[in-house]
Amino acid sequence: MTIIKTIIVILLLSSCSHTIDNEKLIGRYAMANDTLELLPNKTFRHYFNNYTNSGTWKLNSTSKEVAFDNFTFNPDNGYGVWYSKIILKNGQIHLNVNSDISDGYFSKINDK
Numbered sequence: 001m002t003i004i005k006t007i008i009v010i011l012l013l014s015s016c017s018h019t020i021d022n023e024k025l026i027g028r029y030a031m032a033n034d035t036l037e038l039l040p041n042k043t044f045r046h047y048f049n050n051y052t053n054s055g056t057w058k059l060n061s062t063s064k065e066v067a068f069d070n071f072t073f074n075p076d077n078g079y080g081v082w083y084s085k086i087i088l089k090n091g092q093i094h095l096n097v098n099s100d101i102s103d104g105y106f107s108k109i110n111d112k
Helices: 002-015
Strands: 027-031 034-038 043-048 051-060 065-071 080-089 092-096 105-109
Touching: 043 065
Parallel strands: none
Antiparallel strands: 027 034, 027 105, 034 043, 043 051, 051 065, 065 080, 080 092, 092 105
16 A cells, blocks of 8 residues: 555656746747737737737646637637647747647747
8 A cells, every 4th residue: 555655646746847837937939920928917918910919818737728818810710718738848838829730839938
């Protein structure tokens, strides 16, 4: 029984090693001509094709997902909630846009 408890504790600790919190998400992300900025007040700005979209964002750390309210990739198609999975790749944060294509995500960028 002690071995099982030890294994459970190890599994729980290892699953928490890559936790994401709001502060880690704050910043700018880029994909092709799109830029997505997550602000500390839980709002976002999305810049694309000479258009700016803004709304609010909320982290679901359990499912490693971010919900963007009032989001659009194309204003002609309307606005809604976009759910993006958080991808940790080589210690860097990415927000999934399309898992069917290579590099189908926003990558966090450092401001210079």
